[in-house]
Amino acid sequence: MSSLHSPKQNHLLAALPTAEFDSLAAHLELVSLSLGAMLYEPDEQLQHAYFPTTAIMSLHYVLASGASAEAAGVGNEGMVGISLFMGGNTTPSSAVAGIAGHAYRLERHKLLQEFNRGGSLQRLLLRYTQALMTQMGQTAACNRHHSIEQQLCRWLMAALDRVPSHELVVTQELIANMLGVRREGITEAAGKLQRGGLIRYRRGHIAVLDRVGLESRACECYAVIKKEWS
Structure with missing residues (x-):
């Protein structure tokens, strides 16, 4: 991990107790994301969860006509890849870097292993999922009205x-x-x-x-x- 970057720049990772954070830290990989970089595409099996630090990801839906819109943005407050712990390995949306920067990625098996322990990571990710759903609903209303x-x-x-x-x-x-x-x-x-x-x-x-x-x-x-x- 670079001295210029820290997983604790991500608020979810920073909120973990020391023991749980240390269990994840060795498995976190720093990645650089250029503007427009694609983390995953619709119906593609997810291999990693991403915890942005300075990048902002756009959860994007593209219609058959080619029209598209953002359902939610994900920055240092959250993570990309909630499908991994919500019962599915794919998602109908794509995840694209709307603002270039960095994120830490975690292999899906390690994420599930830690999530299934039922500790602070599980509670934080479920609470985050609720907030993300609120963002998606509010964004839909905003785009319409x-x-x-x-x-x-x-x-x-x-x-x-x-x-x-x-x-x-x-x-x-x-x-x-x-x-x-x-x-x-x-x-x-x-x-x-x-x-x-x-x-x-x-x-x-x-x-x-x-x-x-x-x-x-x-x-x-x-x-x-x-x-x-x-």
């Missing part, structure tokens, strides 16, 4: 909560794909936020200049989802 600008503000705020910087390396096209809207809609919404002095956008980079102002433009979904992580 709130404006693109509100959705963009929600997404940006959620991303900021998971990274140490006020600047995000992400394209408008990728955000549009994750929100399931046209790129033109994101361009228009980002333009309004930039003219309002809330963000600064240049190709592939979004810097948040006024976090308080950005949060005031987000819908209530941001606060509902954030409460679940607390």
Whole structure:
């Protein structure tokens, strides 16, 4: 493990008692995830669970028509691969790096071994699954009832909560794909936020200049989802 990275940058791993953390630590492998990196595809058997530290993963659904949308984002608050301990080895969604960074991966047999002990890891992962389900439900309602600008503000705020910087390396096209809207809609919404002095956008980079102002433009979904992580 690199001195620049620690599994305890992930909140689930950091919350484990020392004995349980030590049991996992030797089996955790640090991986670097580039923007757009695919961890798994729909109906593919999962081999690892991933605990992001600086990367943000998008749990993404793609329809037969090619249209797609994000069901949830996973950053340092959680893990990718809940199907491994919820009774299945596959998932209908894909997992894509929406923000590049790092994660620790754990082989599925070791995850199940520790989960089935019934200790703190099991309790933490089940509680996390409840929070993830809340995020998915709230995201579905948000995508149906709130404006693109509100959705963009929600997404940006959620991303900021998971990274140490006020600047995000992400394209408008990728955000549009994750929100399931046209790129033109994101361009228009980002333009309004930039003219309002809330963000600064240049190709592939979004810097948040006024976090308080950005949060005031987000819908209530941001606060509902954030409460679940607390």
